[in-house]
Amino acid sequence: MPLRVKVRNAESGATVDMELEGENTVEEIIEGAAGYWEKDAGAYVLRRGKKLLRGQQTVADCGLVNQDELELIPDPEGG
Amino acid sequence: MSKAIRPGESDEDRLDRSRRIQWIDLERLSDSHCLVVGAGALGNEVVKNLVLSGVKRITLVDMDRVVRSNLNRCVFFSEDDTASDNFKSEIVAQRAGELSPGAEITPLVARIEDIDLNALARMDVAFGCLDNVAARLHLNAHTYHLGIPYVDGGTYGMAGRVQVVIPPSTPCLQCGMNRTHFKVMERRYSCTGNEASFYEPKMPAEITTTSVVAAIQVREAVKIMSGREMDCIKHILHYNGLTNASENLELSIDPQCPMHSSDNR
Ligand SMILES: [Zn+2]
Numbered sequence: 001m002p003l004r005v006k007v008r009n010a011e012s013g014a015t016v017d018m019e020l021e022g023e024n025t026v027e028e029i030i031e032g033a034a035g036y037w038e039k040d041a042g043a044y045v046l047r048r049g050k051k052l053l054r055g056q057q058t059v060a061d062c063g064l065v066n067q068d069e070l071e072l073i074p075d076p077e078g079g
Numbered sequence: 080m081s082k083a084i085r086p087g088e089s090d091e092d093r094l095d096r097s098r099r100i101q102w103i104d105l106e107r108l109s110d111s112h113c114l115v116v117g118a119g120a121l122g123n124e125v126v127k128n129l130v131l132s133g134v135k136r137i138t139l140v141d142m143d144r145v146v147r148s149n150l151n152r153c154v155f156f157s158e159d160d161t162a163s164d165n166f167k168s169e170i171v172a173q174r175a176g177e178l179s180p181g182a183e184i185t186p187l188v189a190r191i192e193d194i195d196l197n198a199l200a201r202m203d204v205a206f207g208c209l210d211n212v213a214a215r216l217h218l219n220a221h222t223y224h225l226g227i228p229y230v231d232g233g234t235y236g237m238a239g240r241v242q243v244v245i246p247p248s249t250p251c252l253q254c255g256m257n258r259t260h261f262k263v264m265e266r267r268y269s270c271t272g273n274e275a276s277f278y279e280p281k282m283p284a285e286i287t288t289t290s291v292v293a294a295i296q297v298r299e300a301v302k303i304m305s306g307r308e309m310d311c312i313k314h315i316l317h318y319n320g321l322t323n324a325s326e327n328l329e330l331s332i333d334p335q336c337p338m339h340s341s342d343n344r
Contacts, residue, residue, distance in 0.1 A: 010319070011238075027258045034259070042235070043212070043260040052315060052328045055257025056335065073317055075255075076235035077263065078282040079121045079210040 117208030118167035124293030207231035237320030
């Protein structure tokens, strides 16, 4: 049974709903959201509340539930 | 006979105001040896803050020369340095040294990948002031292996990030990376795989975000050098300069990350 989460764009505040299966990975969510907003090619991370989700974790590993809110954050590389 | 005080004597001690923050261990700061990798915008600010905080020994690694586009955010560089093609690490070492007589700042004109790793083993704290994922991963791997605390900073426009890695208890840089980081790294080497022709995107950067990120990096290192690791960021601070919001986000150790296998401890 797919679940539906809301992903927020930390830079613009925009949100998008995303439908996920238990085996989808965090990397897939990041790439899906970054692609939807046509973001610059760069590094991004995903947070749920106070926790950063690791790329290879699955939706099931992270314990995501219906209506969860996630945030896509750019991971700055410059120095 | 007890020691007599003189009016105004506290103003003769350059670290008097720091001494009033009682948990800062100025003796340990003075005895510590810090490695700063990158003498660009973050490197300038980190070295300035370290020297003013009372750190005396710094090794600074950077292979690049000063260019004009550095001058909007690098306190130690001048027009003359661009005209003279000066090396960044040498200029920062020279001018930061003038801020604190007795400071020993050793510039190394080199890539971090070319540094003798035995030299790293003597460091108390390492700072990542880099502009690419590959060099960060290199520094992360060696500092984690050697058990050296690593404070990494990054900026992009008005966004910033600081990660504090204290081996073996915290996650490392690699634990927090995903496919988007590795794609950025691949793109840099995508032309021929030859370093001489690698693609280097120009990133937006300005001084206020650089200053904030570098200040947090040095503040965390001062905590580490003063034995206050428990008060450090756990584990990554993200800063948004547009809203002035910052948040500490927790990361867990990736069981697949090679830094945390028993062989590497
Ligand atoms: Zn790791």
